[in-house]
Amino acid sequence: MSKNVLVIGSGGREHALCWKLSNSPLVKHIFCAPGSVGISSNIKVESVDLSLKDFPAIATWCKEKDIDLVVVGPEDPLANGIVDALIPHGIKCFGPTKAGAQIEANKDWAKKFMTKYQIPTARYQSFSDANAAKEFIKNASYPALVVKASGLAAGKGVVVASSKEEACAAVDEILTDAKYGVAGQTVVVEELLEGDEVSVLAFTDGETVAMMPPAQDHKRIGDGDTGPNTGGMGAYCPCPLITPEQLADVKEQVLQRAVDGLKAEGIKYVGVLYAGMMVTKSGPMTLEFNCRFGDPETQVLMMLLESDLYTIMRACVDGTLKQVQVKWETENCAVGVVIASKGYPETSTKGCVISGLSQVQTRPNVVVFHSGVARGANDSLVTAGGRVLLVAAKRGSLRTAASVATSAAAAIDFPGAQYRKDIAHKAFSNSLAHAE
Known part of the structure; x- marks a missing residue:
């Protein structure tokens, strides 16, 4: 018997999840709250207007619609405990409880846990x-420092300091000036790790x-990793900058240890556990955990998932x-290029008409995922956010996939559109995997 699924969220990540779920013969209908124009263009998917703050109303709605599974996209x-609110009503949720989500929502708690x-x-x-933080910084033996607001600051609140003065200024900004509100009531000051960052x-x-x-x-807006940080300008998979041996260590020493540790703390963690890793000279080190799928990583991962999501x-x-074998396409690579609006990441430009989409969407093994797109006049599609679209391409080599994704991004246009031409x-520069 086919099932009804509710996906929570409205971005490119949720579009990719809905797209992949819609391919399942076990799924009859997908609702996405609040969803988007792009998400609901799929025949199986419908955007619904539910308040993501009113958990009791979501529970009632799920019962009325006979929802078999709720998939929570954003952190x-x-x-805020959506899973805790739905489970007592017998609603199955893919995503951790509030206690499990602390691993992302409270960096201080997460560091102590690690x-x-x-x-x-x-x-x-x-x-x-x-004052205590600044005193510590002045006397710290670390060669370089990172200052982080402990709570959820919408992907912001992290300062990689180029000097001790800059680290102290970041402390003042977060703790004294309360730039990030309650998210910055505690700061984490840690040594800066060097190497390649990989999402596992x-x-x-x-x-x-x-x-x-x-x-x-x-993360950076410009080619060659220049300019300010963003929510992510593109991603690729698989990444050859971490060896199979290092990956085995990450599975055992990071992911399995975390899941076992959470269980030992009385937390049954269900969903996606995302480890942000730095591959240092002395091996992989954990930068942070996220309690959900990443964006834009999800879009390229879903391109390569062979099994039924x-x-x-x-x-x-x-x-x-x-009991389930999770299979991935090992002969292919996927690259996703984000197209952002003018002024991003400082501002975003809304209402610009997007052209070239229909032509790109007919290309083989190319999928366009919507992040910030709305319906404009005369049934046009217009920009409605900072990151507008992600163009993903799947090919037998990373180099070809990157070339195809980049040329597809070039074929989509709106005033002020910006994208990186060097994703992957x-x-x-690494000889491993099928980069050639």
């Missing part, structure tokens, strides 16, 4: 007093860990992940 509803369960991570100290995500049912292929996100998610919820560039 905010998870950190230390307790011997998960490799940078040395650090946490502070709620600005895994499905888990609270016991078993099924690791996804490693991906790499590109609904089956995997239900197995996580039902505690039967060990780091992989090409």
